[in-house]
Amino acid sequence: MKELVITDAAVSVGILILRLSVGATLIAHGYNHIWGGGKIQGTARWFQGLGLKPGALHAWLASVTELVCGALLVIGLLNPVGAAGCVGVMVVAWITNHRPNGFFIFRPGEGYEYVMNLAAAGLALGAVGAGKYSADYLLNLHEDLAGSLGLAITAIAGIGGALVLLAVFWRPEPQEAKTS
Template identity: 35%
Template sequence: MEPIRDAVVSLFRVVVGLLFACHGAATLFGVPGGPRGGGAPPPIGAWPYWWAAVIELVAGGLVMLGLATRAAALLCSGTMAFAYFTVHQPKGLFPLINGGEPAALFCWSFLLLVLIGSGPWSFDTLVSRVRKKR
């Protein structure tokens, strides 16, 4: 059962990291169609949207690769918690009402990765094996 669990953890990390990085790319570069399918990218350095997009792209990519996973996932989780409480929660109490389901799901998904790690199919595991050989 453990090999299946390990594989699922690694695949979960790859999918969540890729989806998060895609959000950052869409916001920063207007692909595909820009943020939420329309609109222009935020100006460089614009708080908090440009910075959030950079975190989404870079930290999401690190999570996807499984490199510095716990730190990157913690940053991603915090970014989504901030987004939920500043953008979504003022619109209503429940995520179904305020449109915050993706932020809540990403937040909790990344927090899970902080706690369980990157799984065996990751650069973190590869680096750990190389260091043990030395």
């Protein structure tokens, strides 16, 4: 049986593909929240309806986070910061909008499988680092921003930031008030 050998270059290509995919997805979402559909005003109304008050503040905060952190992931700069932004917005979306709808995205109201996978990808990127094909590597930051420290930055800023935001700003209407 032949031994499997995975090279550093192969790992870095895999990380690059993941960074580009997750980063581009975040950029697309941020762009759509500001300029697509109902524009930023529609996003603000939607967030307000989810109980994120004031809605305009959270629409801008989420949209700018998606644009900036998506770009950071695409270029591989300050990788745990970009990954934390991904984790943070996905955890907030998971809790405020997708959690009550079950796992599958195709269920009414959209389940949480999509946001869960993006949050997991963000945590994984925080742990493994940006790889060889990144600005972090070019700036010699890659060793300092990967592994346990990268994961800790991503988890604390992403999950911790989301939980603090929800504790301070999330005020959903009681169920009976929504049905009347």
